[in-house]
Amino acid sequence: MSPFKGQTGLKRVLNATGYSFDGLQAAFTGEAAFRQLVLLNVVLIPLAFCFEVSRGERALMIAACLLALIVELFNSAVEATIDRISLERHPLSKNAKDMGSAAQLVALTLIAAVWATILLG
Structure with a gap:
């Protein structure tokens, strides 16, 4: 078991909520792509x-x-994890970052497809 998983009940929920807000703040302040999507x-x-x-x-x-x-x-989390491991260029690191970027492209395509289908269909 992880030593970071020691809380239970309401205390765990409150801690998790705080971590979630910390993550949103980190994404908003540190990731231009996240701000653009917001x-x-x-x-x-x-x-x-x-x-x-x-x-x-x-x-x-x-x-x-x-x-x-x-x-x-998720894409930003993958990028941060890869950068934390090493800043040197590596094919697997590139693949991980590129796949995260591809996932975002699919999500943006989904927005366009859903909106177009509903509004033009």
């Missing part, structure tokens, strides 16, 4: 309420936007 979400999520679509369609439009934020958090 801005995209600030525009697109309210815009989703301007269209006459079903609640389910609106939920999909919003979920696709939020998924891109989630993917960027």
Whole structure:
């Protein structure tokens, strides 16, 4: 067992919430791509309420936007971990970073596909 997993109950939930906010703050202050996605979400999520679509369609439009934020958090975590291990260039490090970037490309493509399908379909 990890020595960092010692808390249980409400104390664990409070600690986890604090760590989550720390992660969001680190991403926002240290990752330009995350800030850009937050801005995209600030525009697109309210815009989703301007269209006459079903609640389910609106939920999909919003979920696709939020998924891109989630993917960027994972991508940033992968990049930070790789950089923590070593800053030297290595093919496996490049692959890991490139795959994280590819995941973000898929998430952004999903936003475009969902919005286009709902609004143009």
